Amino acid sequence: MKDNIEIKNINFKYPKSDLLFNAFSLDLNMGETTFLIGDNGSGKTTLSKLIMGILKISSGSISIDNKGIDQCTLGEIGKSIGYVFQNPDHQIFGQSVIEEMSFVPILLGNDSIETIDKADKLLDNFGLLHKRESLPFKLSFGEKRRLAIASTLMREPRYIILDEPLVSLDMNNMDIIKITINELRRTGKGLLVISHNEDFANEYADRVIKIQDGRIAYDESK
Amino acid sequence: MMKANSLDPRTKIFIVAIISTLGILYRDIKILSLIFVITLVLAFILNHDLLYVIKRLKRLLIVVFFIAFVQSVLTNQGEVLIQFYGVNILTDYGLLKAAEFILRIGIIILASVIITTSSRREILQGLVQLKIPYEIVFMVTTAIKFLPMLRDEAINMFTAIQLRGLDFKKIGFGKKLKVYKYLLLPIIISSILKAKELSIVMEMRGLRAYPTRTSYRQLSFSLKDYATMGISVIITIMFVVLN
Numbered sequence: 261m262k263d264n265i266e267i268k269n270i271n272f273k274y275p276k277s278d279l280l281f282n283a284f285s286l287d288l289n290m291g292e293t294t295f296l297i298g299d300n301g302s303g304k305t306t307l308s309k310l311i312m313g314i315l316k317i318s319s320g321s322i323s324i325d326n327k328g329i330d331q332c333t334l335g336e337i338g339k340s341i342g343y344v345f346q347n348p349d350h351q352i353f354g355q356s357v358i359e360e361m362s363f364v365p366i367l368l369g370n371d372s373i374e375t376i377d378k379a380d381k382l383l384d385n386f387g388l389l390h391k392r393e394s395l396p397f398k399l400s401f402g403e404k405r406r407l408a409i410a411s412t413l414m415r416e417p418r419y420i421i422l423d424e425p426l427v428s429l430d431m432n433n434m435d436i437i438k439i440t441i442n443e444l445r446r447t448g449k450g451l452l453v454i455s456h457n458e459d460f461a462n463e464y465a466d467r468v469i470k471i472q473d474g475r476i477a478y479d480e481s482k
Numbered sequence: 483m484m485k486a487n488s489l490d491p492r493t494k495i496f497i498v499a500i501i502s503t504l505g506i507l508y509r510d511i512k513i514l515s516l517i518f519v520i521t522l523v524l525a526f527i528l529n530h531d532l533l534y535v536i537k538r539l540k541r542l543l544i545v546v547f548f549i550a551f552v553q554s555v556l557t558n559q560g561e562v563l564i565q566f567y568g569v570n571i572l573t574d575y576g577l578l579k580a581a582e583f584i585l586r587i588g589i590i591i592l593a594s595v596i597i598t599t600s601s602r603r604e605i606l607q608g609l610v611q612l613k614i615p616y617e618i619v620f621m622v623t624t625a626i627k628f629l630p631m632l633r634d635e636a637i638n639m640f641t642a643i644q645l646r647g648l649d650f651k652k653i654g655f656g657k658k659l660k661v662y663k664y665l666l667l668p669i670i671i672s673s674i675l676k677a678k679e680l681s682i683v684m685e686m687r688g689l690r691a692y693p694t695r696t697s698y699r700q701l702s703f704s705l706k707d708y709a710t711m712g713i714s715v716i717i718t719i720m721f722v723v724l725n
Contacts, residue, residue: 314641334641335649343645351642353668363664364646367657397671415647 263290265311270320272310280306280474290419290450295461298471304454308421313337342417346424348404358392361411386410402433419450426460491600491608493707498593500714504721505589511578514585521592528599535595546587554580602627607701616695635672639665
């Protein structure tokens with residue numbers, strides 16, 4: 261099956277703890293917006309990290325477009341799937357906001373003028389253009405979250421995983437993120453949004469999957 | 483098997499001090515081997531998860547073996563075992579020195595495993611009861627706690643930068659250096675910020691608010707501690723007298 265993330269019979273446990281996923285299987289369509297909901301500790305973030313290859317499964321298989329992720333490097337997975345961590349501090353490195361946006365594309369050989377131009381447009385969309393020379397560590401939490409999403413969009417991934425994008429945000433920042441999600445959906449980008457907010461899921465999702473103790477409690481298409 | 487936490491942390495510090503001192507003082511490979519075996523047995527008795535600890539130290543062990551290899555290659559004394567175009571590559575003396583180095587580092591690593599069987603709080607209390615100023619003990623234990631945090635921080639950032647589509651295995655050495663340089667600053671900044679937050683929290687909890695500190699928990703030696711320290715002293719004296 262094409263454009264799919266296929267999770268087949270995976271087992272996973274953290275060291276010195278019980279099995280979190282036991283023979284867990286799930287298919288994700290990379291063209292739709294899927295919400296993964298569930299309580300804290302139910303395994304949502306762990307599942308997303310397994311898909312990205314950040315954590316390794318102990319058995320079973322995960323494949324993206326029929327290619328097993330065990331055969332891919334993090335860089336290769338990152339080229340097709342963008343990942344926005346729950347804590348933006350985990351993915352912000354730059355010494356300025358513009359460097360944060362452009363460092364990796366320029367390092368990978370992209371034209372620097374075009375890259376900077378693209379970065380400025382994205383910063384403008386996310387209301388961060390006036391902060392382009394600021395130190396990213398000094399931004400507010402909401403600004404950091406927006407910057408993390410904007411820098412993920414720089415390389416235009418086919419699919420984006422957003423881990424709890426609304427957590428710890430004020431109404432204004434929430435609105436910007438919601439507008440972004442709508443815009444991404446409108447342009448045909450597939451999304452996997454991890455959230456424990458069911459109202460948010462019902463508003464934007466094509467499909468809602470509830471995870472409970474490492475199992476699928478329900479799986480509904482809208 | 484003896485439970486690790488059944489020994490007082492001060493006893494463990496005492497054992498580790500003796501083992502490390504012996505490991506550094508002696509140069510004879512037979513004695514070092516004996517100390518290594520004793521330390522290994524002791525670490526195994528006290529730490530039921532020794533194999534897990536060794537697995538986690540895999541990278542450090544690779545570095546140790548690499549240094550030992552370089553040391554053996556750079557030592558020219560002794561009988562030549564491997565020669566390449568008239569240049570001595572490996573001598574028996576060089577091999578001996580490498581083995582001594584591996585044993586010595588192994589003794590120190592295994593000795594430190596013994597300490598880690600106590601919690602940070604227990605070690606802190608043990609050192610305080612050994613009359614070491616609380617501020618110094620607190621700084622040392624906090625620094626120890628920070629090392630794994632620093633490592634996790636570096637791993638997280640390294641993972642995150644690769645997830646932006648950077649195939650680290652496929653880029654050149656110069657670009658790799660650029661990435662390392664790029665990641666160094668945020669790791670340092672993040673650590674400083676965490677240290678600053680921690681210091682504020684500690685001040686708010688009343689650290690150094692009064693000139694003296696009392697502790698709810700007091701450690702006390704048991705018969706097992708006295709016996710362990712006594713046996714350690716006897717073994718040490720035997721080593722010194724016999725050699």
